Amino acid sequence: MSVKWDTPDYRDSSGLYIPISVESLRTGAADDFDVYLRTGSDYFLIKPKGSSISDVNLNKYAERTPYLYIRTTDQDPFFKRVDKYIDDVITSDKVPLRQKAALLSDKAVDIVDKIFADPSHPEHLKAAHRVTQNFLSFVAQDRHAFLHLVDLSINDHYTYAHSVGVAAYCLATALAAGYQGEQVVNIGVAGLLHDIGKSQIDPAIINKKGPLDEREWGEMKKHPQLGGELLRAHKNIPDIVIVCTESHHENNLGTGYPRGLIASKLDPMVGIVSISDTFSALTTKRSYSHPRDSLSALKLMKENIKAKFDQELFMKFVKLFLAEEKKAG
Numbered sequence: 473m474s475v476k477w478d479t480p481d482y483r484d485s486s487g488l489y490i491p492i493s494v495e496s497l498r499t500g501a502a503d504d505f506d507v508y509l510r511t512g513s514d515y516f517l518i519k520p521k522g523s524s525i526s527d528v529n530l531n532k533y534a535e536r537t538p539y540l541y542i543r544t545t546d547q548d549p550f551f552k553r554v555d556k557y558i559d560d561v562i563t564s565d566k567v568p569l570r571q572k573a574a575l576l577s578d579k580a581v582d583i584v585d586k587i588f589a590d591p592s593h594p595e596h597l598k599a600a601h602r603v604t605q606n607f608l609s610f611v612a613q614d615r616h617a618f619l620h621l622v623d624l625s626i627n628d629h630y631t632y633a634h635s636v637g638v639a640a641y642c643l644a645t646a647l648a649a650g651y652q653g654e655q656v657v658n659i660g661v662a663g664l665l666h667d668i669g670k671s672q673i674d675p676a677i678i679n680k681k682g683p684l685d686e687r688e689w690g691e692m693k694k695h696p697q698l699g700g701e702l703l704r705a706h707k708n709i710p711d712i713v714i715v716c717t718e719s720h721h722e723n724n725l726g727t728g729y730p731r732g733l734i735a736s737k738l739d740p741m742v743g744i745v746s747i748s749d750t751f752s753a754l755t756t757k758r759s760y761s762h763p764r765d766s767l768s769a770l771k772l773m774k775e776n777i778k779a780k781f782d783q784e785l786f787m788k789f790v791k792l793f794l795a796e797e798k799k800a801g
């Protein structure tokens with residue numbers, strides 16, 4: 473069912489296993505499933521179905537790897553089981569933020585995976601909305617909770633890490649900018665789905681290790697419009713989600729694509745997705761380049777591309793991170 477993305481160290485090339493982060497297994501998510509440890513291309517059964525893994529053992533595995541594996545045939549039953557208790561885990565005050573974030577991220581990755589494999593399936597879009605509501609309830613719990621969603625163990629897969637990261641930044645920025653309720657959820661959904669059009673582009677272009685040539689770049693630039701078309705084919709997708717998807721590569725100077733719209737033609741919510749997208753693209757690991765750290769990415773955005781964004785909004789975005797730095801120091 474999965475699109476064949478370039479997935480070094482993350483997806484099993486045989487397609488028989490999928491990764492689940494060790495942290496989310498602490499929530500008991502895998503009790504009804506076999507769990508495997510991967511060593512190179514070999515998988516070892518470390519926990520049979522019907523038993524649980526102790527925290528002590530999970531700590532041991534966590535030292536070796538950020539994720540363990542379940543069988544791909546268990547993917548749907550596993551996440552259906554997660555659906556039953558994810559609300560309780562997210563709202564519990566006994567579960568650490570890190571575990572909540574891991575479970576949310578695994579769930580969001582499952583949805584992004586399904587959406588990219590079949591963007592026409594209405595259930596997948598509904599699931600994206602539901603998980604974004606969970607994201608929001610999580611992000612609203614703590615000022616810096618969004619950073620846990622971004623600091624994910626599952627970071628070897630650019631499309632997944634990027635989609636989850638952009639959704640998290642969008643929600644935190646929307647809250648900082650004073651948006652409320654369903655508007656915030658819509659911005660988060662737009663963050664999760666903004667690159668959905670890439671599902672229609674040749675994986676050889678998407679996965680290319682290095683700069684694209686002119687023809688490839690021309691193809692790549694079609695993804696916002698293709699994404700808009702995919703979303704328009706669904707009922708009940710709010711207009712703003714479609715607009716953000718179509719316009720996330722536009723900018724205030726009118727030098728973006730596909731339409732070269734200027735600031736006055738852009739919905740302010742688009743700016744939230746654009747800033748989040750740019751920042752995530754700079755800070756997420758790709759197979760061919762090292763990610764920047766948050767501060768150097770913000771510096772680069774401030775020095776080189778600030779004029780492309782709404783200044784007030786950009787400063788709100790910057791403050792999300794400066795507060796974190798102070799806290800860490």
Ligand SMILES: [Fe+2]
Nearest residue numbers: 666667695720
């Ligand atoms: Fe994009």
Ligand SMILES: [Fe+2]
Nearest residue numbers: 634666667749
């Ligand atoms: Fe993107």
